[in-house]
Amino acid sequence: xxxxxxxxxxxxxxxxxxxxxxxxxxxxxxxxxxxxxxxxxxxxxxxxxxxxxxxxxxxxxxxxxxxxxxxxxxxxxxxxxxxxxxxxxxxxxxxxxxxxxxxxxxxxxxxxxxxxxxxxxxxxxxxxxxxxxxxxxxxxxxxxxxxxxxxxxxxxxxxxxxxxxxxxxxxxxxxxxxxxxxxxxxxxxxxxxxxxxxxxxxxxxxxxxxxxxxxxxxxxxxxxxxxxxxxxxxxxxxxxxxxxxxxxxxxxxxxxxxxxxxxxxxxxxxxxxxxxxxxxxxxxxxxxxxxxxxxxxxxxxxxxxxxxxxxxxxxxxxxxxxxxxxxxxxxxxxxxxxxxxxxxxxxxxxxxxxxxxxxxxxxxxxxxxxxxxxxxxxxxxxxxxxxxxxxxxxxxxxxxxxxxxxxxxxxxxxxxxxxxxxxxxxxxxxxxxxxxxxxxxxxxxxxxxxxxxxxxxxxxxxxxxxxxxxxxxxxxxxxxxxxxxxxxxxxxxxxxxxxxxxxxxxxxxxxxxxxxxxxxxxxxxxxxxxxxxxxxxxxxxxxxxxxxxxxxxxxxxxxxxxxxxxxxxxxxxxxxxxxxx
Numbered sequence: 001x002x003x004x005x006x007x008x009x010x011x012x013x014x015x016x017x018x019x020x021x022x023x024x025x026x027x028x029x030x031x032x033x034x035x036x037x038x039x040x041x042x043x044x045x046x047x048x049x050x051x052x053x054x055x056x057x058x059x060x061x062x063x064x065x066x067x068x069x070x071x072x073x074x075x076x077x078x079x080x081x082x083x084x085x086x087x088x089x090x091x092x093x094x095x096x097x098x099x100x101x102x103x104x105x106x107x108x109x110x111x112x113x114x115x116x117x118x119x120x121x122x123x124x125x126x127x128x129x130x131x132x133x134x135x136x137x138x139x140x141x142x143x144x145x146x147x148x149x150x151x152x153x154x155x156x157x158x159x160x161x162x163x164x165x166x167x168x169x170x171x172x173x174x175x176x177x178x179x180x181x182x183x184x185x186x187x188x189x190x191x192x193x194x195x196x197x198x199x200x201x202x203x204x205x206x207x208x209x210x211x212x213x214x215x216x217x218x219x220x221x222x223x224x225x226x227x228x229x230x231x232x233x234x235x236x237x238x239x240x241x242x243x244x245x246x247x248x249x250x251x252x253x254x255x256x257x258x259x260x261x262x263x264x265x266x267x268x269x270x271x272x273x274x275x276x277x278x279x280x281x282x283x284x285x286x287x288x289x290x291x292x293x294x295x296x297x298x299x300x301x302x303x304x305x306x307x308x309x310x311x312x313x314x315x316x317x318x319x320x321x322x323x324x325x326x327x328x329x330x331x332x333x334x335x336x337x338x339x340x341x342x343x344x345x346x347x348x349x350x351x352x353x354x355x356x357x358x359x360x361x362x363x364x365x366x367x368x369x370x371x372x373x374x375x376x377x378x379x380x381x382x383x384x385x386x387x388x389x390x391x392x393x394x395x396x397x398x399x400x401x402x403x404x405x406x407x408x409x410x411x412x413x414x415x416x417x418x419x420x421x422x423x424x425x426x427x428x429x430x431x432x433x434x435x436x437x438x439x440x441x442x443x444x445x446x447x448x449x450x451x452x453x454x455x456x457x458x459x460x461x462x463x464x465x466x467x468x469x470x471x472x473x474x475x476x477x478x479x480x481x482x483x484x485x486x487x488x489x490x491x492x493x494x495x496x497x498x499x500x501x502x503x504x505x506x507x508x509x510x511x512x513x514x515x516x517x518x519x520x521x522x523x524x525x526x527x528x529x530x531x532x533x534x535x536x537x538x539x540x541x542x543x544x545x546x547x548x549x550x551x552x553x554x555x556x557x558x559x560x561x562x563x564x565x566x567x568x569x570x571x572x573x574x575x576x577x578x579x580x581x
Contacts, residue, residue, distance in 0.1 A: 001105050001113060002501040004046065007092065008035040010079070011048050014072035023068055025058050035092075037499070044083065044091035045099075045495065051088035062088025099494045100482040106497060106560040107478040111567050114500045118508060119160030125341050126152045128352035129249070129256075130167040133241040134178045136205055137248040137407040140354065143432060144383045145407075146423040146573070148352040149254045150513035151381075153571045158508035163346070164257045170238050171262035171333055177201065178241065179234030183221075185210025186233070190219050203403070209240045251411045252419065253573050265336045271328060274339035274371065275321060283309040283370055289317065308335070310366035319363050335367045342372050349378040350511065355429075358382055379511055383428045390436040414440050417574045421448035424517040424572055442580075444528075447521045451565065452577040454524035457531065458562040459578040461542050465555050468543065477556040484550040485557060487540045489533045493557065496526045500564050504571075513572065520568045527561050 011033060018024045033054070038047040051066035058065065063084055070082035070090055078098035083091045106113045128148025131141050149164070156162045181201040184194045189210040196202035213221075213236060221229045242259070249256070265271050278284050287307045306322035308331070321332045341349055349368060353360065361380045368378040388395045388405055395405055411419055413436055422439045425447055426432045442449050466472045485494075499519070507515035534541035542554045566576040 001102075001109065003098070003102055003498045004035050004502055007046055007078070007094075008033070008048075010073060010076050011035055011050055011069070014069050015050060015054070017072060018065075018068055024054070024060075024065070028054055028057055030054075036502075037495075038091055043085060044081070045094045046092045048090045048092065051084075051090060055088065066090050096486050096491055097483075099491055099498065100485050100557075102494055102498055103482055103485075103556050103560045104478045104480070106563050107474050107556060110474065110563055111570070113563060114504045114567055115157055115159070116501065116505060116508075117159035118505055119155060119158050121159065121161050122347040123161045123163070123345060124155055124348045124350060125163050125165055125344075125346040126155070126350045126352070127165045127167055128152075129245075129254075130169065131245065132169045132172075132174050133238045133245065134174055134201055135203055135241060136244050138404040139386050139388050139407060139410050139434070140404075142252065142407050142410060142419060143386050143423050143428070144352050144354060145249060145252055145254050146420045147381065147383055147428050147513065148350075149252075150420070150424055150516070150572050151350065151352070151511055153573065154504070154508055154513050154516065157567075157571055158504060160348075160508075164255070166256045166259045167337060168242065168259055168261045168263075171266055172330065175234050175238055176230065178237045179230050180226075182206055182209050182213065182233045182237035183229060186213045186217075187222060189214035190222055192222070205241075205244065206237070209237050212236075212240075248407045251408055251416065253416050260337065260340075262333050262337065265333045265340075270340065271332055271336040274336040275332065277339065278308060278335070278367075278370055281370060283312060284321070285309060287318070289320070308363075308367070308370075310363050310370075313366035313369040315362045315366040319366075331363065331367075334364065335371070338364065338368050338378070339371050342368070342376050346376065349376060351378065351380045352428075353380060353382050355382050355384045381428055381511060384431045386423075387431065387433045388436070389433070392435065395436065410434075410436070417452070418448050420572060421451070421517060421569075421574050424514045427512065427514050447517065448574065449580075450528070451520045451524045451569065452574075453580055454527045455562055455565045455569070455576045456578060456580045458527070458558045458565075461558060462555065462562075465543060465551070468545075470543075470548075470551060470555060472555060472559070474559070477552075477559050480552045480556040481549060482553045482556065484547075484553040487533075487537065489530045489537075490540065490554075490557060493526050493530050493561065496523050497560055497564055500568075516568050516571050520565060520572075523561065523565060523568075527558070 012030055015024065015030060015033070019026055019028065033048065033050045035046050035048045038044055050069060051062040054065055055062040066084040066088045070084060073079050073082040073090070073092065078094055079092055080095050081093040085091050126148055129137070129141060129145045131137060137145070152162045152164045177200060181196070184196060184200065185206045188194050213233065275284060285307055286304055288302050288304050289307070291302070303324050305320045305324060307318045308321045310319045311317065319331055320329050321335065322328055338349065351364065361382070364380060365378055368376060388410070418439050422434060423432065439446060439448070442453075444450050462472045471477070503515055503519045507513060530540070539547070539550070540554070542551065542558060544551050569576045
């Protein structure tokens, strides 16, 4: 059902026949042979690099291979021309019927069009968001949440067995600060005036936590020692924050399969087991690191530490895993956490981090490489910052959060669909501007509206067609005679549909879900152009009282467009609208 893959098979078959006839040497590697759209559409419908990549290993001139291959390709009824261009590229033109036959196939298989098994059931762990449980999610976390969720859906669509995971950072000093901040709100709930020192969390979101603790303990813990209340307050507040974070994620239509607690690694021997695994490989040693590059901090002093020899696996410097006082560094539980993922049997790991974690990439890759003996790849995706504004002016901070704009603030203003789509209109490692006014505009400049409007327009046409007595159910449309199609705008439309499986495969392989958003915008543009063309060329209008066969064929064509838009939006977690106000 991938027309490009079908034509590639024709090319490979032609090359095999040439080999059997002695026109090509045996045992040529055909792995780099491709069939793709030409850079210049005027050159043809598809192009193959076969002659170019085989010339050197075959010891032949590219044009000689191309000429012989062209003669074989035109014997396929779908290929009308095979022209040799430049040093040996082959440009192919297809019979229009080859393109339009795809319409029936798309309607017949529905959401299955574009799905693949390139993942072959490999188990992939996608860890994303993983925010410290110290408050609600803010706008910067939105991008990582959307990116990770869309990537997980994309991989599932491509045949991978995906686990969505959130790592709860509840084992560090920040949760002690959270517990102390909750205690201040507890005192406040008991009528005491409080001030929040620098480094604590002053947001209003802890007010109900303080009230709940007051309801439970009354005033009995006021003025007591830290050890009397900190463990409970820390646990209580952490759970309250995680409940809030889950609600934030639900507002964005993000649902995790696993919430993994960092705290569960402590006191269970898991950190020790992971470090021992590295030690057994000769990668743990006592040593003193070189001073930091650039300006050396005043408090820096050379001291012996327990180090992980991460340079043996591609890192720039070796990394401390234990402090001089015998406690673990922040890196140690992260090593143990990834060791746990490896032990759970994942074939591939993907971590989605904020841009501020760029310095963590090499050390984490080194750890996973060492722990798995290079057998489990880890891809770490960094999400750049989001610049939030409204009508060009920076958005003020949220009173509830205290010092930032929350995820909930954004979703409540523009909705989850707009938020999700717009967060994917740039590659993850490029900065993103998010204007709360512009992203809700109903114009071509707003990509989410433009794509959803295309789907809604198609649904409207289908409804009108049904009222006019046209059979619009998929079984009937999949059997429609498509011979009335043939206008260049219609050919262009179905050529764009043919690209969908290739786009999905490329996006999955590169872990780049933004490619889906880009493609959907281009597909919507082709549809809207075809709609507008009908104003100038009446014979290609979707509904015509005087042309039943043409109407049926064009209804089938746009139904195929709706199928692909719906599938693409589904991957991105965006609703394919049936009507828009």
